Amino acid sequence: MAFAPAIRSLGRAGLFTLSVLRSSRPTKDFFAELVREIYKIGGRSLPIVAAGGAFVGLSVTLLGYRALETYGATSQVSALLGLGLYRELGPVLTALLFVGRAGSSIAAELGLMRATDQIKALELMAIDPIAKAVAPRFWAAVISVPLLTGFFCSLAITAGYLEAVHVIGVDSGTFWQTLKDSVDFADDFCVAFIKAAIFGGTSALVAAYVGFHAEPTIEGTSVATTRAVVNASLLVLMFNFVLSALLFRS
Amino acid sequence: MVLAQNKTRQCNIVQLPTLILHGRLEFDSPMPSPDSPAVRLSSTRLDRGGRTILRDIDLSVPRGSITAVLGPSGSGKSTLLAALTGELPPAAGTVEVFDRPVPLGTRHLLEMRKSIGVLLQGNGLLTDLTVAENVALPLRTHTKLPALLVERIVDFKLNAVGLLAARDAYPRELSGGMARRVALARALALDPPLMIYDEPLTGLDPIASGVIMSLIQRLNDTLGLTSIIVTHHVHETLPIADQAVVIANGGIVFSGTPAELENSADPLVRQFLRGEPDGPIAFDATPRTEAA
Amino acid sequence: MAVRGPRLEFAVGAFLLLALASLLVLAIASTNQKFGFGGSSYELTARFSNLGQLRPQAPVKIGGVVIGKVSKIVLDPVKFDSVVTLDINNEYKELPADTSAGIFTSGLLGENYIGLSPGGDPEVLKPGEEIAFTQPAVDLLQLVGKYMFSGGGKPAEGADAGADASTPPAAPPSSEEPAK
Numbered sequence: 001m002a003f004a005p006a007i008r009s010l011g012r013a014g015l016f017t018l019s020v021l022r023s024s025r026p027t028k029d030f031f032a033e034l035v036r037e038i039y040k041i042g043g044r045s046l047p048i049v050a051a052g053g054a055f056v057g058l059s060v061t062l063l064g065y066r067a068l069e070t071y072g073a074t075s076q077v078s079a080l081l082g083l084g085l086y087r088e089l090g091p092v093l094t095a096l097l098f099v100g101r102a103g104s105s106i107a108a109e110l111g112l113m114r115a116t117d118q119i120k121a122l123e124l125m126a127i128d129p130i131a132k133a134v135a136p137r138f139w140a141a142v143i144s145v146p147l148l149t150g151f152f153c154s155l156a157i158t159a160g161y162l163e164a165v166h167v168i169g170v171d172s173g174t175f176w177q178t179l180k181d182s183v184d185f186a187d188d189f190c191v192a193f194i195k196a197a198i199f200g201g202t203s204a205l206v207a208a209y210v211g212f213h214a215e216p217t218i219e220g221t222s223v224a225t226t227r228a229v230v231n232a233s234l235l236v237l238m239f240n241f242v243l244s245a246l247l248f249r250s
Numbered sequence: 251m252v253l254a255q256n257k258t259r260q261c262n263i264v265q266l267p268t269l270i271l272h273g274r275l276e277f278d279s280p281m282p283s284p285d286s287p288a289v290r291l292s293s294t295r296l297d298r299g300g301r302t303i304l305r306d307i308d309l310s311v312p313r314g315s316i317t318a319v320l321g322p323s324g325s326g327k328s329t330l331l332a333a334l335t336g337e338l339p340p341a342a343g344t345v346e347v348f349d350r351p352v353p354l355g356t357r358h359l360l361e362m363r364k365s366i367g368v369l370l371q372g373n374g375l376l377t378d379l380t381v382a383e384n385v386a387l388p389l390r391t392h393t394k395l396p397a398l399l400v401e402r403i404v405d406f407k408l409n410a411v412g413l414l415a416a417r418d419a420y421p422r423e424l425s426g427g428m429a430r431r432v433a434l435a436r437a438l439a440l441d442p443p444l445m446i447y448d449e450p451l452t453g454l455d456p457i458a459s460g461v462i463m464s465l466i467q468r469l470n471d472t473l474g475l476t477s478i479i480v481t482h483h484v485h486e487t488l489p490i491a492d493q494a495v496v497i498a499n500g501g502i503v504f505s506g507t508p509a510e511l512e513n514s515a516d517p518l519v520r521q522f523l524r525g526e527p528d529g530p531i532a533f534d535a536t537p538r539t540e541a542a
Numbered sequence: 543m544a545v546r547g548p549r550l551e552f553a554v555g556a557f558l559l560l561a562l563a564s565l566l567v568l569a570i571a572s573t574n575q576k577f578g579f580g581g582s583s584y585e586l587t588a589r590f591s592n593l594g595q596l597r598p599q600a601p602v603k604i605g606g607v608v609i610g611k612v613s614k615i616v617l618d619p620v621k622f623d624s625v626v627t628l629d630i631n632n633e634y635k636e637l638p639a640d641t642s643a644g645i646f647t648s649g650l651l652g653e654n655y656i657g658l659s660p661g662g663d664p665e666v667l668k669p670g671e672e673i674a675f676t677q678p679a680v681d682l683l684q685l686v687g688k689y690m691f692s693g694g695g696k697p698a699e700g701a702d703a704g705a706d707a708s709t710p711p712a713a714p715p716s717s718e719e720p721a722k
Contacts, residue, residue, distance in 0.1 A: 029390065035554050036378060043557045082572055113377075121374025121433075124335055125388050126360040147561030154564040157572055176571065184599075185573040193565075 016130075016209050020138050023131035033136035041102035041137065041204075042144025049148045050155050052097050057156030060084055061163040065170070078175045079182035081160045085153050086188040092240050094149040095199035098141075099232040103207040106137050107228030110211030111221035119212070134208045138201060145200025146193040153192070191247050198243065199236050206232040286349050288313045288444055288476035289334060294343035296329050303329045306501055307343070311478060311493070313443075316470055318487045318508075319480045321497035322522060322531055327480045330497065331448055334478070335366060347444065364392055367437035371449045373429045375421040381408070381432050382417040388439045407435040411465055427458030434465060444476050445469075451483045459486050466490065484523060488512075496522065498531070583610060583629040584669035588643045588656070591623050594679025596645050596654040602628050604658045609634045612656060628656065628673075638663040642675035647682070654679060 024030070064080040113119050113133060122129040157179070164170040183189060207228040214224035289311040296304045303326040311317045321327050332338035333345050336352045336359045345352045347366070353359045375384050385404045389395060395403070408414045411431040421429055430450065437445065447466065451459045467490040470477045481487050488494060488508040496504040496511070496519055504511060504519050511519065521529030569575070590596075593615065602610040610630035618625050630637070640661030645654055658673075667673065 035551055038557070039550055039554045043553055046557065115372070116377075117370040117372030117374040118376055121368070121370055122376075123337075124363055124366070124368045124370075125391075125436075126363040127387070127391050147558070147565070150561050150565040150568060153572075154568050157568070179572050180574055183573040185569065185575055187599075189569060189573045 013205075013209055016212075017205055019130050020134050020205065020208070023128055024135040024139060025131065030131075030136060033132070034140055037136045037140035038144055041098075041106065041140055042148060045098055045101045045144070045148055046151060048101055049094055049097050049152050052093060053152035053155035054159040056089060056093060056152075057081065057085075057159030058163050060089070060156070061160035061168075065164065065168055074170065075174050076178055076182075077164055077170060078160065078179040081157065081164075082179045082183045083188065085156050086183060086192040087244070088240070090149050090153045090156070091192050091195040091199060092236065094152045094196060095145060095203060095236045096233055097152075098145055098148060098200065099203045099207075099229055099236065102141070102144075103203045103232045104225050104229050106141075106204060106207040107211035107214075107225045108221060110134070110208055111214035111224040114212065114214050115216045115218065115221055117216075130212075134212060137208055138204045141200040141204030142197050143200075145203075146196040149193060149196040187247075191243075194247070195240065195243050198239060202235050202239060203232040206235055286313075287311055288315075288348060289478065290344075290346045291333070291340075292344050292346075294333065294345055295341045296326070296333055296338060297341040298329060298338065302341070302500065304497070304500055309495060309502065309505070311476060313476050314470070314474055315492040316467065316477045316479065316490055317493045317495060318491035319478060319495050319497060320482060320484055320487070320522070323482065325497045326500065327497055328448065331368075331446055331478075331480055334446060335368060336362060364388075364440055365442050365444065367440070367442035367445045369430070369434055369437050369445070369447045369450055371452055373421070373433040375429060375433055375436070377421055380418050380420055381413065381424070384421070384432060385436045385439055388436065392440060403439070407438055408432075410438070410469065411435045412461075425458075427454050427461060430454065430458070430462060431465070434462070434469075438469065438473075441473065442475075445478070447477065447479045447481070449481055450479065451481060451486055459483070463487070463490055498522070582632045584632060584635065585613070586628045586630055586637075586667055586669070586671060586673055588626050588628065588673040588676050589618070589621075589623045590626060590643075590645060590676050590678045592645075592678035592681070593624050593626070594645050594647070594654050594681065596626070596656070596679065600653060600655050602630065602656045602658065604634075604660065609658075626656070635666070637667045639665040639667055639671075640675065641667060641673055642677065643673045644677035645679035647680075 060081050061077060064084075065074055065077045068074045068077055068080065110119075110133060113129075119129045119133070122132055161172075161175060164175055165172045210224045210228040210231065211221075214220040287310040289309070291307045291309040294304070294307040295302060296307070307330070319327050319330060329338065333340055334347065334352070336354075339352075339354055347362065350362075353362055375381075376387070379387070382401075382404050385407055386400050389400045389403060393400075405414060405417070408417055411434055413428060413431050413435065416424065416428060416432070421432070424432065434450075445466075450462050450466070454462065463486055466477060466479065469475060479487055479491070488511065491508050494504070494506065494508050494511045495502055498518055504514060504516060512523070514520065514523075518530040520526075521531060527533050596612065596615065598612050598615060600612045601608045602612065610628055612626055613629045614627040616625050617623075628643075637658070638661045640663040642659045642661070644657050644659070646657045647654055
């Protein structure tokens with residue numbers, strides 16, 4: 001019995017997702033909104049994702065090298081970096097950075113739209129607010145997060161390369177060859193971007209749901225923003241486990 | 251101010267989209283007869299959250315008139331509006347707009363909402379769009395007019411509210427009064443026959459208030475609209491109203507012309523008009539068990 | 543906050559272009575570039591008495607060049623040796639029928655892979671056929687232990703494990719002493 005409200009709220013979230021998917025129509029206005037949202041949530045998240053990627057690349061290479069020294073396997077440091085990035089760090093960290101930067105802004109914007117009667121105005125003008133405000137943000141996230149993950153990984157690998165080859169002294173040829181040998185295109189590379197797309201869509205849905213249904217007050221907006229970040233982060237980590245278990249074959 | 255000065259209810263160029271829309275409507279349903287009231291509520295009861303907010307509401311709004319709905323805060327004025335726009339189905343009785351009951355099904359409700367213009371308290375202007383894009387929004391979504399014509403209509407509407415110069419500004423760059431006028435232009439975009447104003451004077455300085463009130467009256471007369479104004483700014487609204495309705499204690503306590511309102515002997519009405527802190531509506535708050 | 547029309551579209555276009563370019567570079571520079579998603583390989587099987595550390599997805603090489611991978615490993619419940627299924631790239635359809643397969647270790651501590659040594663038989667192995675000549679994995683630790691403790695002077699014990707490692711492949715089921 002105690003689970004009833006939780007199940008109902010899960011049901012509401014599911015219905016919300018369905019209505020977002022149903023109201024995504026490829027009209028000219030939709031594409032204009034989509035482009036605008038890609039800029040706002042994808043383009044504006046680029047600095048933090050790029051910086052994060054560079055630092056993660058540096059850390060993993062440094063620590064990985066130290067750990068591998070014990071086994072005399074320092075030539076494998078790029079494999080460690082590459083596999084770690086594509087299998088876990090890339091999609092998950094990018095998604096978490098995205099949730100913090102863009103998820104919170106989606107929740108805040110929708111909460112603000114609710115508080116300033118914009119959503120009500122759309123409804124009274126017989127315009128579907130979900131089609132106008134939520135669907136473009138959802139698709140912008142599904143498109144942007146894999147792209148951001150690509151940036152994250154390239155910066156991490158570049159930073160790792162600079163660290164390993166120019167600071168630590170690993171041989172450049174070994175670095176690239178080991179990397180290429182250990183990363184499988186289908187199993188690691190493609191799976192990483194599929195995961196990223198799923199994480200992006202989930203984060204956007206959670207943030208949009210929370211913001212759209214926020215109390216139409218200033219307090220309601222700030223509560224919504226916090227809840228969006230927390231819930232979206234948790235869901236990303238949960239789905240990461242589920243997807244890894246499903247997709248990781250060996 | 252450039253406004254079509256045609257005082258009869260024939261078409262003027264500002265009402266072009268309406269012709270196109272009504273031309274379509276003609277096939278859907280017969281045109282309502284010109285003498286019946288624009289809005290009629292009969293023995294309506296409205297509940298929200300399990301509580302009865304309003305009961306035994308009988309209200310008739312004649313076409314082309316301006317009706318002021320007055321009352322203390324929390325008396326249920328916004329609930330009344332919700333019943334008219336279809337957000338709240340009546341618990342008992344009927345709510346009719348242009349001789350047809352307010353529909354419950356989504357498709358018909360959407361159709362009906364296109365013929366009601368609403369000016370909300372928060373303006374509801376979309377922050378990512380310019381003023382012109384905001385006003386164009388209903389036109390682009392609901393009509394198939396070519397872009398150039400949409401531009402012209404937007405210009406007409408903005409001109410009617412005196413804000414043609416602000417067409418490329420964003421809502422955050424506007425003052426409160428200007429934003430309210432843009433919202434008014436947008437509400438008029440499809441030339442709806444019924445306009446509803448929810449607290450239009452909130453947060454406006456005296457000049458801006460005067461501008462809005464003057465616009466409401468002028469547009470109502472020139473375009474042949476029916477207007478319902480929900481407000482507690484009594485003294486600014488009564489001069490332009492044809493009919494005044496006071497809501498308190500869960501029902502209508504007064505209905506008549508503004509002159510009758512001023513001369514009413516009802517203590518509640520007098521307390522409200524004079525703004526007296528104590529009277530039938532007590533100064534001390536009592537624990538609320540039912541809607542006021 | 544707002545970026546207007548053409549500048550917005552340019553910014554988004556640049557973002558998308560840059561992202562796709564970086565994805566392309568990543569795919570080429572950091573993966574094994576196995577872009578063919580199945581359908582371009584055929585299967586061969588081989589039986590081994592000892593797999594060592596061989597796992598599915600391990601590479602199959604000829605002379606160091608990867609030509610395929612291990613797709614499946616099952617234990618034969620009747621003969622108790624393992625049947626390994628190899629996915630060989632369709633480019634290499636002409637493997638002679640007397641090709642031998644052995645399990646080797648890449649480097650000293652690396653992963654195990656299957657190395658094929660083609661013979662000279664004009665007949666070729668057809669898809670689904672079994673490789674006749676196999677050589678099981680060498681268990682390095684057992685080998686070292688054997689030589690350390692026997693001092694080279696106990697041929698009886700030495701014969702079995704040693705025979706695994708050094709005799710040329712004979713009949714497929716060699717069920718002498720699975721080392722593990």
